Amino acid sequence: MEYEAVPAQLTATQELPGLGSALGRLDSFLVRDGAHWIVARDGARVEAGRLSKDTSTVFGVRHSWRLPGPDRVYATPVPGGGLAVSGIDSVTLHEADGSIRWTFPHPAWPSGAHGACAPDPAGTALLAVVRPALDTDPTEVLLNLDLATGTVLAAAELPTRWGTYEFQQPIGPAAAQEVFLNAAQGQEEAYSLLVTATREHLAITQVGDHDEPFTGSSLPSGAFLTLAVAGEELTRYDTPARRRTAAKAAVVLPDELVFMGQPGFLDDERVLAAVGEDPWEEECRHALLGADDLRLRAEVTYPPGIEVTDRTLPLGDGTWLTFDGDTVRRWRTG
Secondary structure (H helix, E strand, C coil): CCCEEEEEEEEEEEECCCHHHHCCCCCCEEEECCEEEEEEEECCEEEEEEECCCCCCCEEEEEEEECCCCCCCEEEEECCCEEEEECCCEEEEECCCCCEEEEEECCCCCCCCECCEEECCCCCEEEEEECCCCCCCCCCEEEEEECCCCCEEEEEECCCCCCEEEEECCCCHHHHCEEEEEEEECCCEEEEEEEEEECCEEEEEEECCCECCEEEEECCCCCEEEECCCCCEEEEEEECCEEEEEEEHHHHCCCCCEEEEEEEECCCCEEEEEEECCCCCCCCEEEEEECCCCCEEEEEECCCCCCCCCCEEECCCCEEEEEECCEEEEEEEC
16 A cells, blocks of 8 residues: 655644643543634643634633532533533533533433533533433433523433533534534444534434444534544545445555544545554554545654654644643644
């Protein structure tokens, strides 16, 4: 199999306190309000940075909130500079100054499970996954909560129980009413659920099979990617009902490698993907695939001293991020 080596060129470096210990959490990398965000923990504080459109720097906006209490939470920035937090037994909306606007209590999550939250596309409500009111209820519940008051506007049952959840907003026109929701149940089941949200109505559509979660990356055209749990297949969808192409690792990658981490669109023409021998190990290489056919085009090479791991974040503008402790580096191909 022939492919070229493409050098990575550093464009910017910045620090985000607490990022090293936060990487790997389901709220570490977020897409909100048409932009990528990185969320970190620094002691009792949540640090969040919105990625800049200026490729010569990393962050365009930085926020920080004090967050007392247990660490097992999922946090997301909301319009107006606030922070929404899905915790062990409640969903809480914090103002920009750290004060609490409202709290929505729910039965506690068991160990190994947790909810998630995200603003709805209109920015006036908060989507939140919570435990059902009765333990005998068969599934978890998705709520649409009024962002100003916490009042329940709509509810829908999910196909999972005792799960872990992750929201991402699409980038581009598809974000008008839709939000991605990954719903993992156990080690092998991971549902990709497309949530259509209006203020008083929720509709849930399953995309693909039960073991191919969203990677979190999308294009303004509406295209998005899913990745099989074990890394054996990467799939591009142009719409939820249109599976455009699927790349089997055994066919498109050399040396019995599989896909790892969260492959994403580097731009309209290329996908950046970590590839390695084991999807649950960090040691890997970075590959460039054609965005249309997901076929291997090149391998990215880095300057000496740069550790290559599966934690990489393609930004859709031709640049991507790598992470080393609290250090964030932004790259482009040379």
